[in-house]
Amino acid sequence: MKLTMQLQLLPTADHKAQLLETMERFNEAATFAAKAGFEHKVYGQVAIHGLAYREIRERFGLSAQMAVRAIAKAVECFQRDKTVCPTFKPRGAICYDQRVLSFKGLTAVSLWAMTGRLLIPFVCGGYQKERQGRIKGQADLVYRGGKFYLLCTIELPEGSPIEPTDxxxxxxxxxxxxxxxxxxxxSGAEVQRNRRRRATARKQHQRKGSKRAKRKLKQMAGRQRRFQAKTNHEIxxxxxxxxxxxxxxxxxxxxxxxxxxxxxxxxxxxxxxxxxxxxxxxxxxxxxxxxxxxxxxxxxxxxxxxxxxxxxxxxxxxxxxxxxxxxxxxxxxxxxxxxxxxxxxxxxxxxxxxxGPEKSPVGPVLPVRRTERQSPLL
Ligand SMILES: [Zn+2]
Structure with missing residues (x-):
C-alpha cells in the first residue's frame, strides 16, 4: 500500500535561496516544455524532449536529469488534460527522482540545485526513521508557508487479512x-476545549481585520488542523x-x-x-x-x-x-x-x-413502532 510521508527540510538561509532559485528555473522550464508541446500538438515525454530538451538545458541552466523532470512535469499535466496549455507557478513542486535526490544516513538528504548538490538536514522523528527504508522512487519538493517539505512515497506491506467472526x-x-x-x-474534551479557545481568539482577530490579524488567523487555522490530525491519528x-x-x-x-x-x-x-x-x-x-x-x-x-x-x-x-x-x-x-x-x-x-452488505437489514429486524415521523437526519 502506498502512502505519502512528509519530511520537513531544515536548509540554511543560503541553501533556502538556492532551492528557491532552482524551483523557479525548474517551473519556468516546465512551462516552456508545455508550451513547446502544446504548439506542436505533441504531449508525450519523447516528443517534447526532441523539441525542447536542448533549449531547456541552455536557457534555464538545468542539469540533464532536471531537464527531463521538467518535461515530465508538463507531460503529467497533459495526461490529465490536453486542451489547455499549463503555466506552472514559480514556486510549484519539483519532482525529484533517485538520480537527483539521495538520502544521506537518517538525517540528511542530498538534492540537486542550480549551484550543485546541497546537503540538507531534515526533521526526523521515530515515525520517519522507521519508514525511511521504504521510500520509493520519486519525491516532491514543495514550498509552503516559508518552509520546504519533501513528500516521499513509501510502500508499506498490507497485513494478511483477518477472517473476523465478530x-x-x-x-x-x-x-x-x-x-x-x-x-x-x-473523549473529544481536549479537542473541544482547544477549539473553543481558538474560536474566541478568532473572533477578536476577525473584528480587527488588519494584515497582522489575518496572518494570525491563518496560523491558528493551521494549528487547529494539526491538532485535529494528531487526535485522529491517536484514536x-x-x-x-x-x-x-x-x-x-x-x-x-x-x-x-x-x-x-x-x-x-x-x-x-x-x-x-x-x-x-x-x-x-x-x-x-x-x-x-x-x-x-x-x-x-x-x-x-x-x-x-x-x-x-x-x-x-x-x-x-x-x-x-x-x-x-x-x-x-x-x-x-x-x-x-x-x-x-x-x-x-x-x-x-x-x-x-x-x-453480505446487500441483504443485511438496517438494524435488528424487529417491529418498529411508528410513534413519530422518522427524521432523515438521524
Ligand atoms: Zn429495549
Missing part, C-alpha cells in the same frame, strides 16, 4: 469523539490495534456525507464544531491503518442507531431522554447513549459479515 462497533459523536462497543470512550491507531489484538473487524458508518447529518438533540454551538471536526479524516485514518494491519472495516448504515434499543430493537425518539442517556421505553434497558449506538453498529456489522 466486529467492534464504533460510534462517532461530539462529546465523545468515538465510543466503541467494548465500552472504550475516546484510529488505538482502535485498529485493539481490533487486531482481538482478531475482529471494525464496523463504522460511511463517513463521506457526515457533514449533512447532525443529531437534532445537539445545539447550534456544537453543530459548528461538528461540521469542522475531521470525522471524515478519522474515517480515512481508520481505513488505511486497518488495511495495513489486515483488519477489515465494514461500513454500515447509521440511521436510527442512536434511538434504537440494542437489546430489543425498539426504535423511538423518546429512548434518548438526553444527550448522554439511553433508556428503552419498551424493555427498560438503560445505558450510555453512545455505547448503545456503538452496539447497534456492531450488530449491523455482524449482519454484513453473515449476509
Amino acid at each position: 466486529v467492534i462497533g464504533v460510534d462517532l459523536g461530539i462529546v465523545n469523539v468515538a465510543t466503541d462497543s467494548t465500552g472504550e470512550v475516546f 484510529s491507531k488505538k482502535l485498529v490495534a485493539k481490533a487486531k489484538a482481538l482478531g475482529v473487524g471494525i464496523a463504522m458508518e460511511d463517513l463521506s456525507g457526515i457533514r449533512d447529518r447532525v443529531e437534532p438533540t445537539v445545539g447550534r454551538r456544537f453543530r459548528r464544531q461538528f461540521g469542522n471536526w475531521g470525522f471524515a479524516q478519522l474515517g480515512l485514518f481508520v481505513e488505511y491503518k486497518a488495511k495495513l494491519a489486515g483488519v477489515p472495516v465494514i461500513q454500515v448504515d447509521p440511521r436510527n442507531s442512536s434511538r434504537t434499543c440494542s437489546k430489543c430493537g425498539h426504535c423511538e425518539k423518546g429512548n434518548r431522554p438526553d444527550q448522554a442517556t439511553f433508556r428503552c421505553r419498551h424493555c427498560g434497558y438503560s445505558t450510555n447513549a453512545d455505547l448503545n449506538a456503538a452496539e447497534n453498529l456492531r450488530i449491523r456489522g455482524l449482519g454484513h459479515l453473515v449476509n
